[in-house]
Each structure stands twice: as C-alpha cells, then as structure tokens.
Amino acid sequence: MTDKRILLRDIANCGNSAACHQAVTRAYSTLRDSGATDEVAFNAAKTIYSWHHPEVPKELVPYVISDWLP
Amino acid sequence: MAVHEREQINLDGPNGIDALFSKRGLRITAPRRLIARVLFESGDHPDAEELYERVKEIDSSISIATVYRTMKLFEEASIVVKRDFGDGRARYEPQTGPQDHHHHMIDIETGEVLEFYHQGLEDLKKQIAKDLGFDLVDHHLELFGVRIKPKN
Missing domain, CATH: 3.30.1490.190 (Ferric-uptake regulator, C-terminal dimerisarion domain)
Structure with a gap:
C-alpha cells in the first residue's frame, strides 16, 4: 500500500501543460460533448493516459487521471 | 474464532459521517457524504467502479472521476482501507477504529x-x-x- 501511494504521488505530477494531461482532458470532454457516457469517456481517457505513460501500472491510472477530470 | 460483524454506526448521528469528516479534517460536500454513506452501508468490499455504480443509482450527476478522487482522499484520511484480494482490483472497506x-x-x-x-x-x-x-x-x-x- 505504502509503495503504491508513493508511486502515485510521484507519477501524478504531470502539469496542466503536459501532453498527457491535455490529451486526457481533451478526449474526455470531446467524448462527453458528443454524448458518450461518463464511463465510456473515462475509459477512453485511461487508455490515452496509458499510451503516454505505459510505465504506470494500469490499476493506478484511474486515480491519476481522476484529479484531472470533472 | 468468530465471524466478524462490522460495527454499525449511525451515519446521521453525532458520531456519523459529518463528524468523521470533521475529525479527519475533510471538507463536507454532498458527493463525499453520499459516497461515504454508500460505502459504510455496503456489507461487502466494493472497488471504485462498483461504488460508482451504486452511487450513480442515487445521484447520476456524480462522475466516476469524483468517486476515484474521493476514495483516494478517504484512504489518505484513514476513513477507508484499501484491500487486495488477489484479483487485481483495489477494494475498500470502512475503517471505523481499532475495535473493528x-x-x-x-x-x-x-x-x-x-x-x-x-x-x-x-x-x-x-x-x-x-x-x-x-x-x-x-x-x-x-x-x-x-x-x-x-x-x-
């Protein structure tokens, strides 16, 4: 638990201007605006984040991007 | 050896959710209060997605990102404990105290x-x-x- 928390803190520092942050938030809002459900848009955002950060364990991804999405 | 019965707390009482939030220094918001209530009333160990499904039944305006963010916050505030039962899902249970x-x-x-x-x-x-x-x-x-x- 502690190890993962440290990892989460360390990987969650991509700023608003980072490419991953912009791609994730843009994908989520575009999909939502086009009528996609919250789950569909969130899953797409997870996939995009993982494409930018394949080193981040999949189970941590939703926690990271949850700070960036409404 | 005894099967463990979770301590039932009165969520609306003086030692309920709002008091717990205050004690742990958390701001009280409607989504946080609802997510906590759904978790504390669960008899099982839901992961964030299961919690989201249950919360959505009550308030469809709460997003899955809010649930993940809130669970992260609750874990940091020791309101919940994350459990790993070997299936790759992070499951949660309320943390009510050492007596639990x-x-x-x-x-x-x-x-x-x-x-x-x-x-x-x-x-x-x-x-x-x-x-x-x-x-x-x-x-x-x-x-x-x-x-x-x-x-x-």
Missing part, C-alpha cells in the same frame, strides 16, 4: 469474502513480533481457500 480489527477469508472459486477475528491468532502474531524483538503495531492477513465439499 479483523481479517479476511477469500473463497477463490466464488470471490466471496468472509471477515473473521481470531484471538489466538492475534496473540500468536504479537508473540512472534516479540520473539523477533518488536512491538507489533499493525498487520493484516488475507487467507485464500476453497470451500470444503461435503463427502457424500
């Missing part, structure tokens, strides 16, 4: 999780720590098994 200490027996065929408390086990763990030169301050234990089938 228990362990888990996981049926690997059905995924059923039983909570139990065993005083002999607690004493043994303290003794092991002592024998190794430590005071035991924390531990958790998950047992994995299959149900014993009746012989006839």
Whole structure:
C-alpha cells in the first residue's frame, strides 16, 4: 500500500501543460460533448493516459487521471 | 474464532459521517457524504467502479472521476482501507477504529469474502513480533481457500 501511494504521488505530477494531461482532458470532454457516457469517456481517457505513460501500472491510472477530470 | 460483524454506526448521528469528516479534517460536500454513506452501508468490499455504480443509482450527476478522487482522499484520511484480494482490483472497506480489527477469508472459486477475528491468532502474531524483538503495531492477513465439499 505504502509503495503504491508513493508511486502515485510521484507519477501524478504531470502539469496542466503536459501532453498527457491535455490529451486526457481533451478526449474526455470531446467524448462527453458528443454524448458518450461518463464511463465510456473515462475509459477512453485511461487508455490515452496509458499510451503516454505505459510505465504506470494500469490499476493506478484511474486515480491519476481522476484529479484531472470533472 | 468468530465471524466478524462490522460495527454499525449511525451515519446521521453525532458520531456519523459529518463528524468523521470533521475529525479527519475533510471538507463536507454532498458527493463525499453520499459516497461515504454508500460505502459504510455496503456489507461487502466494493472497488471504485462498483461504488460508482451504486452511487450513480442515487445521484447520476456524480462522475466516476469524483468517486476515484474521493476514495483516494478517504484512504489518505484513514476513513477507508484499501484491500487486495488477489484479483487485481483495489477494494475498500470502512475503517471505523481499532475495535473493528479483523481479517479476511477469500473463497477463490466464488470471490466471496468472509471477515473473521481470531484471538489466538492475534496473540500468536504479537508473540512472534516479540520473539523477533518488536512491538507489533499493525498487520493484516488475507487467507485464500476453497470451500470444503461435503463427502457424500
């Protein structure tokens, strides 16, 4: 638990201007605006984040991007 | 050995959710209050997605990102504990206090999780720590098994 928390803190520092942050938030809002459900848009955002950060364990991804999405 | 019964707290009482938030320094918001209520009223160990499904039934305006963010916050504030039952999902259970200490027996065929408390086990763990030169301050234990089938 502690190890993962440290990892989460360390990987969650991509700023608003980072490419991953912009791609994730843009994908989520575009999909939502086009009528996609919250789950569909969130899953797409997870996939995009993982494409930018394949080193981040999949189970941590939703926690990271949850700070960036409404 | 005893099957563990979770402590039932009056969520709306003086020691309820709002008091818990205040005690842990958390700002009270409607989504946080609802997510906490759904979790505390759950008898099982939902992951964030299961919690989201349950919360959405009550308030569809709460997003899945809000649920993940809130669970992260609750974990940091020690309102919940994250559990790993070996299926790759981070599951949660309320953390009400040391009196709620228990362990888990996981049926690997059905995924059923039983909570139990065993005083002999607690004493043994303290003794092991002592024998190794430590005071035991924390531990958790998950047992994995299959149900014993009746012989006839």
